[in-house]
Amino acid sequence: MLRIPFPDLYQALLKAMLALGIPQERAQRCAQLFAETTRDGVYTHGLNRFPRFSAMVENGSIDVHATPTLSAAFGAIERWDGHRGIGNLNGQDAMSRAIELARKNGIGAVALANTNHWMRGGAFGWQAADEGMFAICWSNTLANLPVWGAKTPALGNNPLVLAIPREGGHIVLDMAMSQFSYGSLSSYSKRDVPLPVPGGYDSEGNLTQDAKAIEASQRALPIGYWKGSGLALVLDAIAAMLSGGTATHQFSPDPLREAGQSQMFLVIDPSNLAAADELNHIADGIIASLAQATPIDPAKPVRYPGEQTLTLREENMRSGVPVDPEIWSRISAL
Amino acid sequence: MLRIPFPDLYQALLKAMLALGIPQERAQRCAQLFAETTRDGVYTHGLNRFPRFSAMVENGSIDVHATPTLSAAFGAIERWDGHRGIGNLNGQDAMSRAIELARKNGIGAVALANTNHWMRGGAFGWQAADEGMFAICWSNTLANLPVWGAKTPALGNNPLVLAIPREGGHIVLDMAMSQFSYGSLSSYSKRDVPLPVPGGYDSEGNLTQDAKAIEASQRALPIGYWKGSGLALVLDAIAAMLSGGTATHQFSPDPLREAGQSQMFLVIDPSNLAAADELNHIADGIIASLAQATPIDPAKPVRYPGEQTLTLREENMRSGVPVDPEIWSRISAL
Numbered sequence: 001m002l003r004i005p006f007p008d009l010y011q012a013l014l015k016a017m018l019a020l021g022i023p024q025e026r027a028q029r030c031a032q033l034f035a036e037t038t039r040d041g042v043y044t045h046g047l048n049r050f051p052r053f054s055a056m057v058e059n060g061s062i063d064v065h066a067t068p069t070l071s072a073a074f075g076a077i078e079r080w081d082g083h084r085g086i087g088n089l090n091g092q093d094a095m096s097r098a099i100e101l102a103r104k105n106g107i108g109a110v111a112l113a114n115t116n117h118w119m120r121g122g123a124f125g126w127q128a129a130d131e132g133m134f135a136i137c138w139s140n141t142l143a144n145l146p147v148w149g150a151k152t153p154a155l156g157n158n159p160l161v162l163a164i165p166r167e168g169g170h171i172v173l174d175m176a177m178s179q180f181s182y183g184s185l186s187s188y189s190k191r192d193v194p195l196p197v198p199g200g201y202d203s204e205g206n207l208t209q210d211a212k213a214i215e216a217s218q219r220a221l222p223i224g225y226w227k228g229s230g231l232a233l234v235l236d237a238i239a240a241m242l243s244g245g246t247a248t249h250q251f252s253p254d255p256l257r258e259a260g261q262s263q264m265f266l267v268i269d270p271s272n273l274a275a276a277d278e279l280n281h282i283a284d285g286i287i288a289s290l291a292q293a294t295p296i297d298p299a300k301p302v303r304y305p306g307e308q309t310l311t312l313r314e315e316n317m318r319s320g321v322p323v324d325p326e327i328w329s330r331i332s333a334l
Numbered sequence: 335m336l337r338i339p340f341p342d343l344y345q346a347l348l349k350a351m352l353a354l355g356i357p358q359e360r361a362q363r364c365a366q367l368f369a370e371t372t373r374d375g376v377y378t379h380g381l382n383r384f385p386r387f388s389a390m391v392e393n394g395s396i397d398v399h400a401t402p403t404l405s406a407a408f409g410a411i412e413r414w415d416g417h418r419g420i421g422n423l424n425g426q427d428a429m430s431r432a433i434e435l436a437r438k439n440g441i442g443a444v445a446l447a448n449t450n451h452w453m454r455g456g457a458f459g460w461q462a463a464d465e466g467m468f469a470i471c472w473s474n475t476l477a478n479l480p481v482w483g484a485k486t487p488a489l490g491n492n493p494l495v496l497a498i499p500r501e502g503g504h505i506v507l508d509m510a511m512s513q514f515s516y517g518s519l520s521s522y523s524k525r526d527v528p529l530p531v532p533g534g535y536d537s538e539g540n541l542t543q544d545a546k547a548i549e550a551s552q553r554a555l556p557i558g559y560w561k562g563s564g565l566a567l568v569l570d571a572i573a574a575m576l577s578g579g580t581a582t583h584q585f586s587p588d589p590l591r592e593a594g595q596s597q598m599f600l601v602i603d604p605s606n607l608a609a610a611d612e613l614n615h616i617a618d619g620i621i622a623s624l625a626q627a628t629p630i631d632p633a634k635p636v637r638y639p640g641e642q643t644l645t646l647r648e649e650n651m652r653s654g655v656p657v658d659p660e661i662w663s664r665i666s667a668l
Binding site for chain 2: 104107109136146148151153173179223224230231237241248250290293304305
């Protein structure tokens with residue numbers, strides 16, 4: 001495994017973003033988000049995602065010059081149009097605006113239509129928590145998950161992020177609606193290793209831990225079977241309705257043309273309801289209570305959502321950020 | 335199965351509520367909520383729950399005279415104290431207030447501390463949707479679910495409700511964090527029928543569809559394994575922190591003393607962002623798209639969350655509401 005110092009990763013990504021025609025200030029922000037995603041261990045949506053991002057700029061799915069505009073506003077909620085601009089920049093802008101609305105009104109929301117894949121959803125959770133805010137945000141996606149009771153895709157693998165600010169380390173959950181993403185299934189099937197728990201149905205309709213069988217049937221499982229199926233559906237409906245944008249069933253099935261996502265950004269500013277000490281005390285009590293549970297493997301203490309991010313972040317800043325050698329050599333040669 | 339006309343069910347519940355010392359107007363609302371819950375097919379949290387509700391009034395866990403009071407407010411978010419009053423009335427009041435806040439500010443939230451079991455969470459989703467509002471609400475509970483990586487309970491089976499208003503039938507998802515509740519496990523184990531999908535671990539740590547083995551190990555599964563575990567944790571933390579109330583780890587392990595829940599009620603009023611026609615059109619498109627998916631069993635079309643509620647509601651209003659004969663004879667004899 002190749003490890004690259006964070007500043008080198010950022011510089012290479014910045015040059016690559018500029019080569020795609022992204023204006024300077026926006027190229028910097030975009031490179032920063034891609035580099036931080038890799039630094040935090042979300043390798044699928046950082047550097048390794050750049051080739052696909054680049055292809056979607058080149059095929060016109062992403063407009064590098066578009067910036068979001070306000071379409072409607074009332075009180076503490078706003079509707080924005082992302083004009084198919086760069087997804088992680090649109091997401092960051094939408095979250096910034098929702099934070100402003102929450103600061104003024106205690107709670108605020110932005111519904112963003114017509115944007116693009118936001119890359120790592122957790123980034124916007126960390127962004128809010130770093131400002132002392134609670135956040136709930138999600139995106140819809142193209143249809144790649146069967147709805148409960150059906151065997152063909154009708155649901156998006158919609159990512160859902162919940163963030164809680166905490167002095168001792170934010171609690172940030174970043175999860176999608178499938179038990180395993182297709183990227184994860186592919187990694188198990190390449191290594192010929194069974195999934196740790198059932199991840200879908202084979203072509204005969206049996207629950208299976210065989211990733212290859214699920215890749216063949218395309219019947220990956222939503223989390224909690226009928227429950228995650230329902231959750232994926234309502235998240236899609238809320239985002240599409242409130243933003244006035246595209247719903248899962250309206251996306252192109254071609255992942256390189258998956259443009260026009262609808263997203264929700266809900267933010268709560270707790271600072272006028274409670275003192276920071278009270279909030280940290282409650283959060284610390286919850287984290288401490290996890291240590292009272294008996295671990296299955298005494299060598300593996302229970303973790304809270306976001307804990308591993310901080311561990312990986314520190315390790316990768318210290319030892320260099322792991323990169324795929326082939327993608328790295330292509331990008332650093334630009 | 336015994337079926338009782340809805341008005342008779344309501345009247346019997348009203349008499350029972352009055353016998354518990356609940357003041358008239360509140361007894362009417364409470365009986366209405368219990369009766370509607372049974373009418374809508376959520377049998378576990380309607381009439382059948384009355385004996386436990388009654389025991390908790392008698393042991394002092396529920397104070398029938400307490401009503402919620404405002405503890406803190408800023409803009410569109412408020413913190414209320416439920417004073418361990420009746421859970422479904424506190425929930426209805428909190429949702430009413432969140433709806434008022436949303437009507438004024440586009441979005442509104444109430445964080446409710448120190449309340450009691452809200453019975454059927456979906457009731458508050460339907461309440462919001464009937465007013466044309468989107469809602470997200472949840473409650474924490476006592477610890478009855480192992481956190482991922484542990485074999486003893488540390489998480490609540492926190493119910494989460496998402497509601498979407500729609501002229502052709504609201505979309506309302508009402509789900510808890512466990513794949514199967516202990517009530518549901520007990521129903522499978524009594525009938526000696528295997529669970530349809532794995533529902534937990536046996537005492538040797540193997541995934542199992544044997545409800546009895548899970549009742550013995552007390553290792554029920556959160557939905558989506560590590561994902562539902564993370565979701566249960568963050569829902570608890572957000573509700574406890576924002577309400578300033580009890581977190582899951584602080585509850586008595588005795589279900590008859592499970593008092594002091596923390597709850598969140600988030601509401602969005604879409605009416606100033608978009609026309610009702612636009613919203614219904616998007617929602618109808620999503621519901622219609624489900625019919626395009628190929629059903630596993632052609633005789634079982636795919637359903638959306640809330641669809642079965644309307645079907646059961648109509649059937650039970652027409653043919654009478656199904657009740658447990660023993661509980662019914664006890665209550666109607668009061």
